[in-house]
Amino acid sequence: MEIIFGRNKKEQLEPLRATVTGSIPAWLQGTLLRNGPGMHTVGDSKYNHWFDGLALLHSFSIRDGEVFYRSKYLQSDTYNANIEANRIVVSEFGTMAYPDPCKNIFSKAFSYLSHTIPDFTDNCLINIMKCGEDFYATTETNYIRKIDPQTLETLEKVDYRKYVAVNLATSHPHYDEAGNVLNMGTSIADKGRTKYVMFKIPATAPGSKKKGKNPLKHSEVFCSIPSRSLLSPSYYHSFGVTENYVVFLEQPFKLDILKMATAYMRGVSWASCMTFCKEDKTYIHIIDQKTRKPVPTKFYTDPMVVFHHVNAYEEDGCVLFDVIAYEDNSLYQLFYLANLNKDFEEKSRLTSVPTLRRFAVPLHVDKDAEVGSNLVKVSSTTATALKEKDDHVYCQPEVLYEGLELPRINYAHNGKPYRYIFAAEVQWSPVPTKILKYDVLTKSSLKWSEESCWPAEPLFVPTPGAKDEDDAPCRPSRDLVVSHHKSNRQLSMAWMPEISTFGRQTEDKQGSMIILRHTENLNY
Numbered sequence: 286m287e288i289i290f291g292r293n294k295k296e297q298l299e300p301l302r303a304t305v306t307g308s309i310p311a312w313l314q315g316t317l318l319r320n321g322p323g324m325h326t327v328g329d330s331k332y333n334h335w336f337d338g339l340a341l342l343h344s345f346s347i348r349d350g351e352v353f354y355r356s357k358y359l360q361s362d363t364y365n366a367n368i369e370a371n372r373i374v375v376s377e378f379g380t381m382a383y384p385d386p387c388k389n390i391f392s393k394a395f396s397y398l399s400h401t402i403p404d405f406t407d408n409c410l411i412n413i414m415k416c417g418e419d420f421y422a423t424t425e426t427n428y429i430r431k432i433d434p435q436t437l438e439t440l441e442k443v444d445y446r447k448y449v450a451v452n453l454a455t456s457h458p459h460y461d462e463a464g465n466v467l468n469m470g471t472s473i474a475d476k477g478r479t480k481y482v483m484f485k486i487p488a489t490a491p492g493s494k495k496k497g498k499n500p501l502k503h504s505e506v507f508c509s510i511p512s513r514s515l516l517s518p519s520y521y522h523s524f525g526v527t528e529n530y531v532v533f534l535e536q537p538f539k540l541d542i543l544k545m546a547t548a549y550m551r552g553v554s555w556a557s558c559m560t561f562c563k564e565d566k567t568y569i570h571i572i573d574q575k576t577r578k579p580v581p582t583k584f585y586t587d588p589m590v591v592f593h594h595v596n597a598y599e600e601d602g603c604v605l606f607d608v609i610a611y612e613d614n615s616l617y618q619l620f621y622l623a624n625l626n627k628d629f630e631e632k633s634r635l636t637s638v639p640t641l642r643r644f645a646v647p648l649h650v651d652k653d654a655e656v657g658s659n660l661v662k663v664s665s666t667t668a669t670a671l672k673e674k675d676d677h678v679y680c681q682p683e684v685l686y687e688g689l690e691l692p693r694i695n696y697a698h699n700g701k702p703y704r705y706i707f708a709a710e711v712q713w714s715p716v717p718t719k720i721l722k723y724d725v726l727t728k729s730s731l732k733w734s735e736e737s738c739w740p741a742e743p744l745f746v747p748t749p750g751a752k753d754e755d756d757a758p759c760r761p762s763r764d765l766v767v768s769h770h771k772s773n774r775q776l777s778m779a780w781m782p783e784i785s786t787f788g789r790q791t792e793d794k795q796g797s798m799i800i801l802r803h804t805e806n807l808n809y
């Protein structure tokens with residue numbers, strides 16, 4: 286496994302025709318862009334954490350039943366500086382690096398007293414974001430990198446701070462039907478007035494339908510929420526939206542700004558500045574999209590760590606939202622490359638299994654309701670929201686499923702009632718071995734696995750004109766595109782794609798699935 290995780294991957298610059306087994310639906314046309322860590326050593330220096338690896342962009346061009354694959358390293362400033370120096374000179378999540386062997390000269394520039402937050406990396410390895418006509422590789426710092434979706438060339442470096450005051454931003458923005466982007470970030474620059482900022486990037490520059498305009502210039506702050514603790518804002522990786530609300534979890538997994546400001550001086554990584562405060566609560570913020578203000582009731586739940594929101598929607602006066610939650614932050618701990626040894630699957634055990642939890646938050650809290658009463662009147666869930674004194678409401682989730690991560694849905698149902706979740710199944714080991722289709726209505730699931738296959742995040746592509754959430758209009762099949770290459774959140778390895786279509790009999794209909802498959806010898 287060490288070889289798989291830690292090995293540097295080769296670029297595939299020339300489009301490589303994939304071997305297709307079975308057939309790809311004729312309507313499936315386009316380019317699937319993926320991102321992820323590809324290089325974990327530079328010269329003699331090594332990154333400590335799997336999330337540190339230099340971004341490798343992948344594309345799968347699918348047309349007329351054929352697939353062409355290519356990959357290219359993101360030519361970030363970070364990548365170029367590292368390659369030029371032949372060692373790691375820019376700090377990443379789990380690795381603190383120094384451009385100069387003399388550490389001390391940096392301590393002044395990054396001291397907390399000067400209120401300076403160090404310049405973060407532009408190694409955008411987590412996701413791809415579409416802004417208007419433009420595609421960006423993204424990470425969670427203030428930098429994003431424009432890319433050419435056809436050639437995978439790296440274009441401009443964009444600093445979010447030019448447009449919105451955020452030092453960190455998520456890699457999981459939401460999109461509305463018109464393609465406008467809604468994202469969230471944390472502003473820590475303002476002398477301790479730490480806040481969470483929600484912002485919108487329009488799909489087209491207002492008053493212009495012309496291409497070539499930069500929609501980021503028209504970014505607009507939509508709402509800001511002060512951090513509960515000014516010196517330790519919560520870490521978050523995603524958020525949820527419904528038709529009228531935004532769901533933000535201020536969780537007890539926190540960034541310690543004082544520690545971050547002195548990290549360079551102390552020679553420790555950003556990751557070491559993150560703490561899970563198991564005694565703290567998780568605060569649930571519900572932001573009204575019309576008033577652009579948080580609902581004043583103080584909703585909270587037990588401590589948990591959430592990376593991925595699945596979906597959220599409104600039902601009978603409640604906001605229902607589904608997340609993948611952990612009891613602690615052991616997931617990040619596991620991905621230290623030192624832990625990713627040969628016996629990874631046997632030895633690396635998550636101390637908590639990711640569970641699908643459904644929360645129900647009542648939008649209108651009756652002031653006269655009895656303390657201790659359950660304010661959730663929705664019959665579809667056993668989640669509760671117990672009235673407490675002083676405008677506090679304690680929410681307890683319904684646990685729907687244990688052992689899944691990297692959730693995706695039919696995005697046409699984002700923010701709306703929905704039924705299906707496509708995810709990777711993970712039990713105690715963080716390496717997924719199965720793909721899961723989970724039905725939240727019947728609470729049943731379908732699974733796919735094959736020997737030596739470790740699936741990544743599955744993507745659901747609806748058949749054009751499909752009526753059912755998981756169905757095709759002209760024939761009774763379900764099509765699921767699954768990238769098995771090691772993309773953003775999975776093992777990253779050099780690979781050659783092979784495409785296989787698996788016919789699969791489900792209870793009622795024939796389903797089909799496309800697997801982009803690794804063809805190297807996987808007997809590590």
Ligand SMILES: CC1=C(/C=C/C(C)=C/C=C/C(C)=C/C=O)C(C)(C)CCC1
Pocket residue numbers: 336337376377378405406411424425426453522555556592773774
């Ligand atoms: C560099 C850097 C960061 C990087 C975080 C990364 C790279 C997170 C990756 C998360 C993933 C892949 C989660 C999957 O579920 C922080 C901590 C935001 C803040 C300081 C600078």
Ligand SMILES: [Fe+2]
Pocket residue numbers: 457522592593774
């Ligand atoms: Fe993610």
